Amino acid sequence: SKSDIxxxxxxxxxxxxxxxxxxxxxxxxxxxCNRRTQNVCGGDCTVYNGNAKCLWAHTTQCIWASTNVGFCDRDNCGGSCNQFNSCGSRLDGNFCYTPGTASILVPFT
Structure with a gap:
């Protein structure tokens, strides 16, 4: 939840x-965030609050989102993309391990 984050x-x-x-x-x-240690996400982290945007996210290793977002291996939310809700490797605090992420697609909510 947003209160958890x-x-x-x-x-x-x-x-x-x-x-x-x-x-x-x-x-x-x-x-x-740009670092993962075992099940912990951290390091240098950016918090985005808003709608309908493609975020530049090079060096991202893990993400958390309040709604389903896409994370992609190319700039401009292109290339191969996956969804936060179908994360293959959950970390502590409901973060998702997302190595190779270059951009994040935030939906309109």
Whole structure:
């Protein structure tokens, strides 16, 4: 839930950058980070809050999203893409292991 990720943001040792719109309950929130250690996602993380956007996300190793998003191995949300909801490798905190991610497709919500 979004409250779970708010707690994660407040308590993580990761370097967090927040981008996008001011927090709105209807928007999609996506967290993407550049490090994974065993089942933990962290390192340098970006938090996006908003709608309908293709995010540049090179070096991403793991993501969390409040709605289903796509993650792709090419720029501009192209190439081979998968969905957060069908994650093959779940990590702690409901993060998904997403090596090779170059961009993230955020839907309109």
């Amino acid at each position: 708010d707690l994660w943001i407040a308590t993580t040792d990761a370097n967090v950058t927040i981008i996008g719109d001011p927090i709105n309950a209807l928007d999609t929130r996506v967290v993407y």
